[in-house]
Amino acid sequence: MVSFILNDKLISTDSPQGMTLLDFVRHEKNLVGTKIGCREGDCGACTVLIGELNDGKMEYNSVTSCITPLGNVSGKHVVSIEGLNMTELTPVQQAMVDEAGTQCGFCTVGFVVSFSGLCLSNKVISYEDVISGIDGNICRCTGYKSIERAAERIYNNLKNKDLNNPVKWLVEQKFIPEYFASIPERIKNIESSNELMQGKIMVGGGTDLYVQKHDEMEDSEISFVSNTKEFKGIRIDGNVCTIGSASTVSELMESIELKTLFPNLRKHLKLISSTQIRNIGTLAGNFVNASPIGDLTVFFIALNSLITFKNKANVERTILLKDLYQGYKKLDKNEDEYISYLQFTIPDSSTHFNFEKVSKRTHLDIASVNTAVSIKIEANIICEINLSAGGVGPIPLYLKNTCEFLKRKELVMKNITAAIEIMQKEIAPISDARGTEEYKRLLLRQLFFAHFLELFPATFNQEILA
Ligand SMILES: Cc1cc2nc3c(=O)[nH]c(=O)nc-3n(C[C@H](O)[C@H](O)[C@H](O)COP(=O)(O)OP(=O)(O)OC[C@H]3O[C@@H](n4cnc5c(N)ncnc54)[C@H](O)[C@@H]3O)c2cc1C
Ligand code: FES
Numbered sequence: 001m002v003s004f005i006l007n008d009k010l011i012s013t014d015s016p017q018g019m020t021l022l023d024f025v026r027h028e029k030n031l032v033g034t035k036i037g038c039r040e041g042d043c044g045a046c047t048v049l050i051g052e053l054n055d056g057k058m059e060y061n062s063v064t065s066c067i068t069p070l071g072n073v074s075g076k077h078v079v080s081i082e083g084l085n086m087t088e089l090t091p092v093q094q095a096m097v098d099e100a101g102t103q104c105g106f107c108t109v110g111f112v113v114s115f116s117g118l119c120l121s122n123k124v125i126s127y128e129d130v131i132s133g134i135d136g137n138i139c140r141c142t143g144y145k146s147i148e149r150a151a152e153r154i155y156n157n158l159k160n161k162d163l164n165n166p167v168k169w170l171v172e173q174k175f176i177p178e179y180f181a182s183i184p185e186r187i188k189n190i191e192s193s194n195e196l197m198q199g200k201i202m203v204g205g206g207t208d209l210y211v212q213k214h215d216e217m218e219d220s221e222i223s224f225v226s227n228t229k230e231f232k233g234i235r236i237d238g239n240v241c242t243i244g245s246a247s248t249v250s251e252l253m254e255s256i257e258l259k260t261l262f263p264n265l266r267k268h269l270k271l272i273s274s275t276q277i278r279n280i281g282t283l284a285g286n287f288v289n290a291s292p293i294g295d296l297t298v299f300f301i302a303l304n305s306l307i308t309f310k311n312k313a314n315v316e317r318t319i320l321l322k323d324l325y326q327g328y329k330k331l332d333k334n335e336d337e338y339i340s341y342l343q344f345t346i347p348d349s350s351t352h353f354n355f356e357k358v359s360k361r362t363h364l365d366i367a368s369v370n371t372a373v374s375i376k377i378e379a380n381i382i383c384e385i386n387l388s389a390g391g392v393g394p395i396p397l398y399l400k401n402t403c404e405f406l407k408r409k410e411l412v413m414k415n416i417t418a419a420i421e422i423m424q425k426e427i428a429p430i431s432d433a434r435g436t437e438e439y440k441r442l443l444l445r446q447l448f449f450a451h452f453l454e455l456f457p458a459t460f461n462q463e464i465l466a
């Protein structure tokens with residue numbers, strides 16, 4: 001049984017917990033405003049909001065309902081377009097009309113729901129945030145300029161929002177219906193477990209599983225990791241950072257601790273998928289999916305991170321993340337083990353970190369090649385370096401030989417160029433839809449230079465550009 005609030009109604013259902021939220025909303029509840037487009041998380045036509053109570057405040061996030069299992073919304077507030085509609089158009093809907101932001105209308109519901117989710121944010125939001133909030137919504141016919149103008153109107157409308165009580169303000173301004181004010185109290189009364197269920201398949205956000213095994217998932221026995229308290233949270237103890245395996249990409253992006261450690265974190269993680277996918281896709285899901293181009297995998301390998309498994313008997317086992325990958329989709333992980341958390345040593349002030357990714361388009365695209373580096377420099381000598389790369393072999397690679405070569409060398413162009421030769425020998429890219437072997441070799445070479453340009457512009461700017 002799953003219980004949650006769908007718009008204004010309490011739902012308690014025996015429908016399979018592996019069923020997608022989209023199918024439940026459209027087919028079981030006949031709320032057909034939520035559209036079916038790609039069913040792969042790519043188009044945003046099926047966007048709904050999911051609200052959770054955190055520290056007494058509701059936090060709403062947009063998600064793609066086509067790849068979200070019903071079990072993941074247990075104890076939450078799900079908002080479809082029907083739950084936003086009132087007798088008059090909301091300021092978001094009016095902005096889309098006034099700026100001619102819709103033609104066939106198929107995508108419009110998704111845009112309106114995504115924009116409305118931003119309106120519900122408890123934080124100050126900029127115009128850039130409003131634009132970023134629709135990075136997972138695709139429109140085939142209107143042209144984005146009119147939608148961007150609608151975004152600007154929405155942003156201007158929100159300038160006086162009362163951040164102490166955003167819901168009250170949004171109700172008064174007719175952005176959302178009145179029932180939103182009653183949700184926090186009603187959510188508290190819904191029974192929902194924070195313990196891990198003992199299903200055969202672990203599901204985090206479902207953003208990999210529901211794309212790859214869509215038809216099998218509905219009737220599978222599932223452990224819903226994302227609802228399990230044990231796997232959530234980001235904390236720093238001494239010089240170690242611990243991240244719960246079910247932390248979402250958005251939670252990493254918003255973490256004050258991580259933003260302090262990595263000032264470019266937002267820029268780096270914004271290159272991953274889209275807002276809707278980042279709101280649900282998890283750390284462990286990215287690791288266990290074992291894609292050779294997993295962005296979080298490449299990011300955390302370069303921090304020399306450790307992952308800790310637990311099995312059903314609660315026995316823990318810790319390995320280096322880079323050692324998880326034994327061959328294409330072959331993992332050093334027993335069937336009854338799940339990833340509990342990740343840890344890395346906090347980089348000291350002489351250690352510099354960078355992540356680079358090239359994909360065919362900026363958002364909603366996996367990498368052709370990605371790479372990350374952490375490098376410790378003292379008196380212009382490379383004391384320590386960890387370099388990772390994706391898309392250049394059957395697994396996400398830790399470039400051991402390149403790192404060994406660079407250790408204890410001076411940070412000068414001659415050594416960086418020599419390292420490229422070694423790097424080219426330890427990668428084995430193949431030609432595929434993301435590019436030819438030669439192209440990927442060239443990409444990694446350029447991204448390797450990009451690390452040094454980004455981290456040490458004063459040293460390398462002139463030489464690399466020359
Ligand atoms: C439209 C779209 C765009 C995407 N873009 C990107 C991108 O730019 N970069 C990128 O790297 N990825 C991308 N992805 C892939 C995906 O979103 C990420 O890999 C995400 O981190 C997967 O996490 P999840 O929780 O959704 O995984 P799930 O689908 O829930 O699970 C994936 C695998 O991990 C296992 N698993 C989950 N949690 C645990 C655990 N705690 N312990 C053990 N096993 C576990 C599951 O059993 C399954 O085998 C994209 C996906 C979509 C649909
Ligand atoms: S239907 Fe395209 S993202 Fe869900």
Ligand code: FES
Pocket residue numbers: 101102103104105106107108138139140141142
């Ligand atoms: S209005 Fe037709 S797809 Fe956007």
